[in-house]
Amino acid sequence: MEQITIAGITVPRTAALAPMAGVADTPYRTLCCEMGAVMCVSEMISAKGLCYNGRGSAELCRITDAERPMGLQLFGNEPEFIEKAAVLLQEYHPDWIDLNMGCPVPKVVNTGAGSALLKTPDIAAKCVEAARAGGVPVTVKMRIGYEAGSNVAVPFAQAMEAAGAAAVTVHGRTKSMLYSGKADWETIAAVKAAVKIPVIGNGDVTDADSCERMYRETGVDLVAVGRASYGNPWVFREISARLQGEPYTPPTPEERMDVMLRHIRMILAHSEKPPALAIREARKHASWYMTGSRNAAAFRAACYSLSSYEEAERLAQEFLAANT
Ligand SMILES: Cc1cc2nc3c(=O)[nH]c(=O)nc-3n(C[C@H](O)[C@H](O)[C@H](O)COP(=O)(O)O)c2cc1C
Incomplete structure (x- = not known):
């Protein structure tokens, strides 16, 4: 390289x-x-x-x-x-x-x-x-x-x-x-x-x-x-x-949701704000992980009302049901 x-x-x-x-x-x-x-x-x-x-x-x-x-x-x-x-x-x-x-x-x-x-x-x-x-x-x-x-x-x-x-x-x-x-x-x-x-x-x-x-x-x-x-x-x-001349495989929907949820956990862990406020910082990131998927507009809109990590987990499950 x-x-x-x-x-x-x-x-x-x-x-x-x-x-x-x-x-x-x-x-x-x-x-x-x-x-x-x-x-x-x-x-x-x-x-x-x-x-x-x-x-x-x-x-x-x-x-x-x-x-x-x-x-x-x-x-x-x-x-x-x-x-x-x-x-x-x-x-x-x-x-x-x-x-x-x-x-x-x-x-x-x-x-x-x-x-x-x-x-x-x-x-x-x-x-x-x-x-x-x-x-x-x-x-x-x-x-x-x-x-x-x-x-x-x-x-x-x-x-x-x-x-x-x-x-x-x-x-x-x-x-x-x-x-x-x-x-x-x-x-x-x-x-x-x-x-x-x-x-x-x-x-x-x-x-x-x-x-x-x-x-x-x-x-x-x-x-x-x-x-x-x-x-x-x-x-x-x-x-x-x-x-590097190596093959690349784009992430599967499962990988996308795994990384999205990890990203949200990192935001919650890193933020100096209480979880209820920190989750707001995660909303736009969550919505970006949904881009380009089936029903993306509805999923992205749902991200903008996320108010807890558990809701994000449920949304990820719904995303996978719609995209796999
Ligand atoms: C939301 C946002 C925030 C940015 N903040 C900074 C910044 O703090 N410092 C900086 O030098 N450039 C900043 N930029 C400019 C980016 O570093 C970059 O120059 C620009 O987005 C063009 O690159 P791209 O087409 O790959 O996005 C920002 C861009 C965006 C979209």
């Missing part, structure tokens, strides 16, 4: 899990890593919040052995807070620190952070320099531009490289595109050709076919997969199998 070294860490050249706030938490990342995701990144953590709350962000920062290699992702645009936060994060022993320069959410962008940094490469570069105070490699997760039609990907990635970034992940969309439209893989290829640091390609990889295509068309060092792993951690197994 071909190997690749990114931020000093050598992994099989298959696929990483992309960071997803509100989705890719410890239980989710653990399952994806078990199924073959070769590295992962935390949900985004506010640099300023970390500096002010101290331990308030602990749940977001914790890393378990099953998730490694793993980076912790900071967002912010003030180098002094980034520097302090990068040092504070060392308590959690991240394998690297990733800086968010792609988030399109107004609450983040309006402060000048996330994808707004694409408009201020000098400040973005200072953030990279500041984050290096943590003593671990610093990587950058970026989009290709801010407004529709403005493509700053190549000079921006070069500026991040010059500031000391160990790698860049490029999501092939502008901020204005949010998550719709087609990801621009040509620009990802242009970034790969323009920098010496490893480039991780991201956007619209949904299965082994599209992953192979992204490697072929862009030449990226590694691919990161986000939304295609919703209710489908097997996407990493499928990709690894393909790239």
Whole structure:
């Protein structure tokens, strides 16, 4: 199997899990890593919040052995807070620190952070320099531009490289595109050709076919997969199998329900909330495991009213009765 070294860490050249706030938490990342995701990144953590709350962000920062290699992702645009936060994060022993320069959410962008940094490469570069105070490699997760039609990907990635970034992940969309439209893989290829640091390609990889295509068309060092792993951690197994020339068998309905129930148990065990509240966090995940099945709409709707683990077990039985 071909190997690749990114931020000093050598992994099989298959696929990483992309960071997803509100989705890719410890239980989710653990399952994806078990199924073959070769590295992962935390949900985004506010640099300023970390500096002010101290331990308030602990749940977001914790890393378990099953998730490694793993980076912790900071967002912010003030180098002094980034520097302090990068040092504070060392308590959690991240394998690297990733800086968010792609988030399109107004609450983040309006402060000048996330994808707004694409408009201020000098400040973005200072953030990279500041984050290096943590003593671990610093990587950058970026989009290709801010407004529709403005493509700053190549000079921006070069500026991040010059500031000391160990790698860049490029999501092939502008901020204005949010998550719709087609990801621009040509620009990802242009970034790969323009920098010496490893480039991780991201956007619209949904299965082994599209992953192979992204490697072929862009030449990226590694691919990161986000939304295609919703209710489908097997996407990493499928990709690894393909790239190792091994056969892949999709999960049976029984396996889907086993993993769904295990995922819910992990959410309940990991959450600091009481079970009645934690089960709410499990609803969307449960519904994603039902996608593509017979009667999917009805099953998915039923997931959104789950109020206990026992109900989830009963629903899994009904799902199996309808799908086997
Ligand atoms: C619900 C959700 C939350 C996300 N949160 C983050 C985040 O915290 N940090 C980040 O860098 N990107 C975040 N992203 C962007 C993804 O990492 C990824 O770039 C994007 O989904 C495109 O990849 P995909 O087509 O494989 O999903 C998020 C995406 C989604 C859908």
